[in-house]
Amino acid sequence: MIPVQGFEGAKVAVLGLGRSGLAAAAALKAGGAEPVLWDDSPEARAKAEAAGFTCADLTRQGAFDGIACLITSPGIPHLYPRPNPVIAAAMAAGVPVDNDIGLFFRSWATEAWDDFDIAPRTICVTGSNGKSTTTALIHHILQHAGRPTQMAGNIGRGVLDIDPAVEGEVVVLELSSYQTDLARALTPDIAVFTNLSPDHLDRHAGMGGYFAAKRRLFAEGGPDRAVIGVDEPEGVYLANQIAMGREDDRLIRVSAARKLGDYGWSVFARKGFLAEWRKGRQVASIDLRAITGLPGAHNHQNACAAYAAVRSLGLAPKLIEEAFHSFGGLPHRSQTVAEKRGVRFVNDSKATNVDSAAKALEAFTNIRWIVGGMGKEGGVAALKSSLGAVKKAYFIGHSARDFALELAPLEHEICETMEVAVARASAEAEAGDTVLLAPAAASFDQYPNFEKRGDHFTQLVQALPD
Structure with missing residues (x-):
C-alpha cells in the first residue's frame, strides 16, 4: 500500500466503493487522514463498514463542511454528460476533487x-x-x-x-x-x-x-x-x-x-x-x-x-x-488458446467494436470467424473491407441475423450460441485455418462481460479432441 501524503489529520471524502475507492480509503487512513465514504449501493457501504470505515451520506445538505478533498472513482462522471450530484456539490462548496491517480503521484x-x-x-x-x-x-x-x-x-x-x-x-x-x-x-x-x-x-x-x-x-x-x-x-x-x-x-x-x-x-x-x-x-x-x-x-x-x-x-x-x-499475450486479446490438428484457435473476446475486430481480422489468414453478441450503434457493415481472409462466419447472439444481413454475401451460418459456433467451426476447419473469436459486439446478451465470453470459448476449445 502507498500511504497518501498531505492529508494527515484531515477529513477526506471518498465517493464510489469499488476496487479503487476502497484502496484509496485504506491508503488515506494509512497516511493519517480520516476517510469518510459513500456509495449509492447499500451493499457497498455495508462492505466498507465491515472493513472498519465510516460511511456518511454525501448527498445531504452540508455534507462537505470540514471536508478537505473529495476522491472519486474513475467511472463516476464529473463533467459530461452531466456531473454526479455529489461531485457537483463538492465543487460548489469549493472542495477539491481528485482521484486515486492524483493521490498516487503526490x-x-x-x-x-x-x-x-x-x-x-x-x-x-x-x-x-x-x-x-x-x-x-x-x-x-x-x-x-x-x-x-x-x-x-x-x-x-x-x-x-x-x-x-x-x-x-x-x-x-x-x-x-x-x-x-x-x-x-x-x-x-x-x-x-x-x-x-x-x-x-x-x-x-x-x-x-x-x-x-x-x-x-x-x-x-x-x-x-x-x-x-x-x-x-x-x-x-x-x-x-x-x-x-x-x-x-x-x-x-x-x-x-x-x-x-x-x-x-x-x-x-x-x-x-x-x-x-x-x-x-x-x-x-x-x-x-x-x-x-x-x-x-x-x-x-x-x-x-x-x-x-x-x-x-x-x-x-x-x-x-x-x-x-516469451510474452504469452493477454487473455481475450488475440490470445492463442490451442492448436489442434493444425488449426489455431484464437480468443479475441475483447474485440467488442468494429475497429478492434478489424485489427483482429487483419492479423490472421484462413479465418473461420465467430462473431456476434449485442450489436453496437453503427452496426458492422464497416468490416466488409476487412473480410479478405475470412472463409466463413459463424454468427452468435442477439445480433446474429442483423450482422449476417449487413455482411452479406459473406458465407455464414447462424449458430446462436457459442457451443454451436465452436462445434461447427472446428468441424469444418482444415489444417492451416484459424478459428477466431472476434465478436465486434458487446457480450451482455449472453454473458456478464467479455472475459466470461472468452473463458467460455476457451473452455469449449480445450474440450475438443486433439
Missing part, C-alpha cells in the same frame, strides 16, 4: 528515496487500443531483464494498492481517459500514447474532449520522455506539441504504418519487422512475424511502443527481443 516519492542510488521510475500508458497489451508487455520485459517492477492502474492492482518502491523499481501504469481526465497530479517519467479512435464520447462530449483527457498525461507535469504513436492525426499533433525540433530525442515517434527514419528517435514496424532509428540511422531490428503473443499490425504497434519505453531505460535490443518471444 504520494509515490518518499524521503526513503534519498538513500537510493537509482531512483524509482514510472511508465504510464494511455490510448484507445492496445494500452493493456503495451502495459503488460513493458512489465514482462522488465521482469525478463531482472528489474524490480510492479503493474497497476486500469490493469491488475489499484495504484494505491501496490507496494512502496524499492531502489531502481519501475512501476508501469495503464491509465484510461477516465483516470487521466481528473487527476490533479500527473508526473510520469515516461508517458506512452498508443493511438486514438472513437470511444467514451458521451463521457467526454466528443472526440475533442476525449483526446484532451488523454493529452493531460503529457501536458500537466511533462514526462522526461514521451513515446507517441503517430498513425493518427491526434498523435502527430501531440508529437508536434512536445518536440522542440526534428532532432529532439525526448520524443520517440512510433508507427505501425510507415518508416520514421528522419527524426531524432523513432521506432516503427513494416512488413513484420521492428526497426529503431536514431539521428538518421538504423540501430536495431527485430523480426516480429514469428512472435506468437504479438500477432498482427496492431500488436506490432504495441511492440514498438513497449520497445521504445524500455529502450528509454537503457535496456538492450537483444534482451527486449528475448522477452518478446
Whole structure:
C-alpha cells in the first residue's frame, strides 16, 4: 500500500466503493487522514463498514463542511454528460476533487528515496487500443531483464494498492481517459500514447474532449520522455506539441504504418519487422512475424511502443527481443488458446467494436470467424473491407441475423450460441485455418462481460479432441 501524503489529520471524502475507492480509503487512513465514504449501493457501504470505515451520506445538505478533498472513482462522471450530484456539490462548496491517480503521484516519492542510488521510475500508458497489451508487455520485459517492477492502474492492482518502491523499481501504469481526465497530479517519467479512435464520447462530449483527457498525461507535469504513436492525426499533433525540433530525442515517434527514419528517435514496424532509428540511422531490428503473443499490425504497434519505453531505460535490443518471444499475450486479446490438428484457435473476446475486430481480422489468414453478441450503434457493415481472409462466419447472439444481413454475401451460418459456433467451426476447419473469436459486439446478451465470453470459448476449445 502507498500511504497518501498531505492529508494527515484531515477529513477526506471518498465517493464510489469499488476496487479503487476502497484502496484509496485504506491508503488515506494509512497516511493519517480520516476517510469518510459513500456509495449509492447499500451493499457497498455495508462492505466498507465491515472493513472498519465510516460511511456518511454525501448527498445531504452540508455534507462537505470540514471536508478537505473529495476522491472519486474513475467511472463516476464529473463533467459530461452531466456531473454526479455529489461531485457537483463538492465543487460548489469549493472542495477539491481528485482521484486515486492524483493521490498516487503526490504520494509515490518518499524521503526513503534519498538513500537510493537509482531512483524509482514510472511508465504510464494511455490510448484507445492496445494500452493493456503495451502495459503488460513493458512489465514482462522488465521482469525478463531482472528489474524490480510492479503493474497497476486500469490493469491488475489499484495504484494505491501496490507496494512502496524499492531502489531502481519501475512501476508501469495503464491509465484510461477516465483516470487521466481528473487527476490533479500527473508526473510520469515516461508517458506512452498508443493511438486514438472513437470511444467514451458521451463521457467526454466528443472526440475533442476525449483526446484532451488523454493529452493531460503529457501536458500537466511533462514526462522526461514521451513515446507517441503517430498513425493518427491526434498523435502527430501531440508529437508536434512536445518536440522542440526534428532532432529532439525526448520524443520517440512510433508507427505501425510507415518508416520514421528522419527524426531524432523513432521506432516503427513494416512488413513484420521492428526497426529503431536514431539521428538518421538504423540501430536495431527485430523480426516480429514469428512472435506468437504479438500477432498482427496492431500488436506490432504495441511492440514498438513497449520497445521504445524500455529502450528509454537503457535496456538492450537483444534482451527486449528475448522477452518478446516469451510474452504469452493477454487473455481475450488475440490470445492463442490451442492448436489442434493444425488449426489455431484464437480468443479475441475483447474485440467488442468494429475497429478492434478489424485489427483482429487483419492479423490472421484462413479465418473461420465467430462473431456476434449485442450489436453496437453503427452496426458492422464497416468490416466488409476487412473480410479478405475470412472463409466463413459463424454468427452468435442477439445480433446474429442483423450482422449476417449487413455482411452479406459473406458465407455464414447462424449458430446462436457459442457451443454451436465452436462445434461447427472446428468441424469444418482444415489444417492451416484459424478459428477466431472476434465478436465486434458487446457480450451482455449472453454473458456478464467479455472475459466470461472468452473463458467460455476457451473452455469449449480445450474440450475438443486433439
